[in-house]
Amino acid sequence: MPPRTLLITGATGQQGSAVIDALLSHPLSSSDTFTVLAVEQHLRKNATRTMGWTILGPVIFMDNPPPGLAGKVFMTLLRDTLGRDKPLQWIATRDIGFFAAEAFHNPEEWNKKATGLAGG
Secondary structure, three states: OOOOOOOOOOOOHHHHHHHHHHHHOOOOOOOOOOOHHHHHHHHHHHOOOOOOOEEEEEOEEOOOOOOOHHHHHHHHHHHHHHOOOOOOOEEOHHHHHHHHHHHHHOHHHHOOEEEEEOOO
16 A cells, blocks of 8 residues: 555644644644644654654745735735835745645655745
């Protein structure tokens, strides 16, 4: 039987913990903070040697801002919230797909690794 491959997207906070718990049959304690970091730490701590995993952590998506006025409002909110001098890294969803495909095609190379994804 070939190894199973599972793609989980957008599973953060309580959702992410629930998915991992279902896979590992090991519940989070009620005192755990439900954050992306907590989900990653839970996975690293509780995954068995035989369970493979890869975490891709993208920054803000270039594809997020919609065209027109809504996009201008979004960009203005970012600027006003972060300030003009704070750099912000972006990545195209197509690039995220490239790395996800690499992880699926080369599981040994990507196994048990968490990789941040950011454009230049």
